[in-house]
């Protein structure tokens with residue numbers, strides 16, 4: 001196991017600045033070399049960026065800890081993408097994390113269709129708490145955020161300390177555009193969620209995702225919300 005060096009937030013800010021012009025694959029290579037088995041990749045099997053990241057990491061460390069948060073409300077196409085892409089990419093350590101509450105237990109405790117009344121609480125129970133479990137014992141977390149995905153993501157750092165989960169957070173694709181991401185996906189024949197060819201541009205839970213709306217505006221329609229809280 002590679003132990004993570006103790007980087008201060010200012011160390012990480014300097015590293016992040018150095019990576020501003022770097023190819024995402026170089027950033028991923030640094031992450032794999034630096035954090036070793038402490039590295040974990042969060043994957044939704046929804047968006048294109050996450051699939052590109054999985055491909056980059058798998059090429060260097062097929063046994064990397066990959067985790068998906070199964071909220072119980074994922075599209076069947078998302079499950080199918082996971083089943084198809086894990087072996088296709090050669091990943092050997094996929095892990096599924098679920099809420100401590102089943103759908104029925106959540107409904108009994110908080111009422112039915114919590115996502116229609118308090119989506120922040122629903123995301124806390126079904127995403128943020130399981131994400132915390134997924135990252136237990138890990139030192140670094142890679143995700144596929146891009147700055148062009150929303151206004152709120154425009155300042156996404158490439159490398160930073162994530163206080164909420166107590167890990168170094170890496171967003172190697174922060175500087176890539178949607179076009180660059182798709183060029184990479186298609187050039188490398190990477191599997192992706194078929195809903196992306198059916199008008200969905202951001203895919204999460206089926207309760208809170210609509211097609212035909214660009215980017216994260218297609219999530220949590222009717223609420224002042226375009227983040228689940230994992231990345232904020």
Ligand code: SF4
Nearest residue numbers: 115119122123205208
């Ligand atoms: S995206 Fe919607 S259904 Fe999924 S956890 Fe968040 S509020 Fe609940």
